[in-house]
Amino acid sequence: MSINNVNSGGSKTIIDNQKLSQQQTASNNATQAETQKATTSTARQDSVSLTQSAQQLVQVQRKGSEAPVNQEKIDKLKKAIQSGQYNINPESLARKISNLEAEIFGNKA
Known part of the structure; x- marks a missing residue:
């Protein structure tokens, strides 16, 4: 039995690229959300008060x-x-x- 067009079968490669792209986007969004949450938490802890x-x-x-x-x-x-x-x-x-x-x-x- 012979296998033809193993790497040229386009549709599987496209699906794999789409999954990879979705995973990268999800990972980037999670990283951005964590960074924003850390920044927001830090900003809430800082405070300034002026004397009379x-x-x-x-x-x-x-x-x-x-x-x-x-x-x-x-x-x-x-x-x-x-x-x-x-x-x-x-x-x-x-x-x-x-x-x-x-x-x-x-x-x-």
Whole structure:
């Protein structure tokens, strides 16, 4: 008895290739699912919390970046300071600092 066309019988090879492709796809999907699950689990374990001071600092930075800037006034003040003509009133400065802290931290001055 002779066997003809052992390797050229196309249909069995196609079926074997399809099975192999399906197995590889299933394996890749399982690997991706495990990786995604591990990543999700890790992400859930990480956490960040800000202290109250850090939260207040963020608020101050936000307010500072949103505040309007009068560049002309800034330039005049710079020139006065550089020339020594700018006089500082310590009582007024202390009052303004106190008011600013009250505004930032919610305390009444």
